[in-house]
Structures are given as C-alpha cells and as structure tokens.
Amino acid sequence: MPLRTAVPVLPDGVSVTIRVPASSANLGPGFDCLGLALGIYDEVTVTTGGDGVQVTATGESSAGVPRDETHLVARAILRGLGVAGVKVNGLWVRCTNAIPHSRGLGSSAAAVVSGLAAASELIAESGVGQRFSNEVLVEQASEFEGHPDNAAASVLGGAVVTWTTPGGTPAYRASNIEVHPNITATVFVPSVESSTSETRGLLPEMVPRTDAIFNLSRSALNVVALTSDPSLLLEATDDRLHQGYRSAAMPPSAELVAKLRGAGHAATISGAGPTVLVLGTADVPANLCAHAGERGFAVRKAAIAGGVSRSA
Numbered sequence: 426m427p428l429r430t431a432v433p434v435l436p437d438g439v440s441v442t443i444r445v446p447a448s449s450a451n452l453g454p455g456f457d458c459l460g461l462a463l464g465i466y467d468e469v470t471v472t473t474g475g476d477g478v479q480v481t482a483t484g485e486s487s488a489g490v491p492r493d494e495t496h497l498v499a500r501a502i503l504r505g506l507g508v509a510g511v512k513v514n515g516l517w518v519r520c521t522n523a524i525p526h527s528r529g530l531g532s533s534a535a536a537v538v539s540g541l542a543a544a545s546e547l548i549a550e551s552g553v554g555q556r557f558s559n560e561v562l563v564e565q566a567s568e569f570e571g572h573p574d575n576a577a578a579s580v581l582g583g584a585v586v587t588w589t590t591p592g593g594t595p596a597y598r599a600s601n602i603e604v605h606p607n608i609t610a611t612v613f614v615p616s617v618e619s620s621t622s623e624t625r626g627l628l629p630e631m632v633p634r635t636d637a638i639f640n641l642s643r644s645a646l647n648v649v650a651l652t653s654d655p656s657l658l659l660e661a662t663d664d665r666l667h668q669g670y671r672s673a674a675m676p677p678s679a680e681l682v683a684k685l686r687g688a689g690h691a692a693t694i695s696g697a698g699p700t701v702l703v704l705g706t707a708d709v710p711a712n713l714c715a716h717a718g719e720r721g722f723a724v725r726k727a728a729i730a731g732g733v734s735r736s737a
Contacts, residue, residue: 433511433553437474441546444468445539446730447524448531448578449610450696452651452704453662454643460531460578460585461704463610464728467535468521468736469498471543473551475515478503484522485532496520497533501540501569502547508565509544509554527618529696534575537566542580542733560598562733567597575696582732584651602648604729605655611709613681613701613722619674627670636665655706658691662704668694675699677720688713 447465450457467484478494490496494503499518506513524532545557557565559580566576573587577599584604590596643663650661671694672679678699685692685703690713695702701722703709714724 435473435506435511435513435547435551435553437514438472439547439550440470440472441543441550442468442470442736443539443542443546443733444736445535445542445579445733446582447535447727448575448696449529449612449693449700449702450531450572450574450578451664451667451693452584452647452702453668453691453693454640454664454666455574455586455647456640456664456667457572457574458587459644459647460574460587461604461610462578462582462584462730462732463530463612464730465524465530465612465725466730467524467532467539469539469543470519471502471547472517473513473515473547475517478516478518480518480520482520482522484520485524486526487520487522490520497536498540498543501537501566502544504565504569505541505544505557506548508561509548509557511548511553513547525614525700528614529619529694529698529700530612530614531575531579531696534566534570535579537569538562538576538579538733541565542735546735559732563599564597573597573599580732582730584729586648602652604651605653607706608651608655608658608704608729609706610727610729611703611705611724612695612727613678613703613717613724615677615699615722617675617699617721619697619699627674628667629670632666640664640666651704655704658704659686659689662691662693664693671698677722681717681720681722684716685709685713 446462548554567573577585587599646661650657
C-alpha cells in the first residue's frame, strides 16, 4: 500500500504585503487582448494564523464586501495555496483599496492578482515551496476573470498583448510591450458603477467583416503608437467592435469620449466602462477636464505602472 505524503501546512505568524496596480483593458480596438497597468494601487497584507479566514477592508467600496473566505482576495489566496498543494490553519487578510470598483479599472483582476501573489509569497517565505512564475500568476488570475487582459497587466505591468491557446480548457498567455516614455494616462472616473456581464450582453454575436478588419488594423497600429510613435494614438485607439454597442448603457461616458476625441485626444472607454481613459503625451486641457467634472467625472492622472510587487 503506497504511503500518503503529508500536505505541508504553512506556519503561523508569516506575513506579507502585496501592492497591485489598476488596469485598463481594450485600449480602444484591442477587445480582450490589450491591457495597460495604471498607477492606482490596492494593497493587501496577509498573515497566517488564527482559525478560518478573517478579512478587514478600508477604502474604495469596502463597506459591503464579505469579511470571510468568500472575499475575492481570500478566495484567490486559497486558490493559490491549493495550486501549490499546501494548506494553512487560518488567515488574517487586510485590504486597503484605492482602485474604484465596477468602473472599468480592473478592480476584480487586481484583487485576484493580489491574492495569488500573496499566496506565492507566503509559500516562499515559509520555505515550503517556490514563488509562482509570472506565467502561472497570469494563467491562474485569468481563469478567475475569463480573459487575461486586466489580470496580465496587473501582473506584468506596462502594456500587454494577451491571447488564449486553443483546446478544451483555454490557456492564457501574455507578453509585455514597452510603452513610450512620453505617454501618460488620464482617467475620468464617474460616480456610477457598471456591470461587465451586463455590458458584454449588449455585444452582438456577429460583426461585419469590414469592422473586424478595421479593428485588426487599429490593434496593430495601437502597438506601434504605444511603443514608438505616440502621434498615432488617436487613430490607433479607434474601435468598431464594442464601444458603440455599449454606449447606450453609459451615455455620459460615450459623450465624453466623443468630445475628447473630437478635440484630438485619444479617448476610449476603459474596459467595460464607465471610466474614460485618455492616452497622450500632453495634459488634457483644463476646459475639457472642467467639462468632465461638471458631468460628474473625477479627473486624475495615472502613471503607466509596473506590475504586482511585494511591499517592504
């Protein structure tokens, strides 16, 4: 009869702190395949010990979140420990949120990435295993999301191109592209929230061939604009596959995108919205920022960020 190998249990008292950036997906034409990390950060501190999972949360949208193992960060931690084949007696999880929830800035992907990264660091710190590679972090986080653009951006930082490999179970892949140093981001964040599942439901099953070709060309041009020629950003962020279909669900955001683009700024809906993202090499003029503010948008600049990291 074969001997059973004991499952390693992490010791109590091990603590790690993870910092993870927000992200913007699509960047106009790159639906589900382009992403960008933005310098707005959530921070998670995880300590082993106690009995069960206890969560505290402060900051953005913290009032209504679960305080037990059903919290998204906690679920991701437990998933990561399970992938590594280790257990834990209990966890204290402290979340400090700065990424707005349900606004198209990758808050759920950031939560998942922070939990998986925390599990990775706890395993390494305890000496029971190796840290997860970035490839594993992207794969595991993307399984939660169902698509890799936000998750990959939060893991790798900068801009990313993502794809899935064919087969019965999708495999998620991502590669960094180096963003031109002169490009900065401005986000216009409304007070209202949006549901990704609901806005996806507005998209048609079939699109005209001309629209598909249009987005293929703009997605390729997007990479050129991001890496070597920012003067192409306005053309490179044009889209016909998703933003027009979703505009009825977020009229103020659609109006703001049109106004900004009409003034020559590379504005897009960030992910599923309703946040508006502008990429460029110069500040958005004060009159346009004031126009957005009058319509309920909070305006903030956001650096192009690095990926998930362990804080000291």
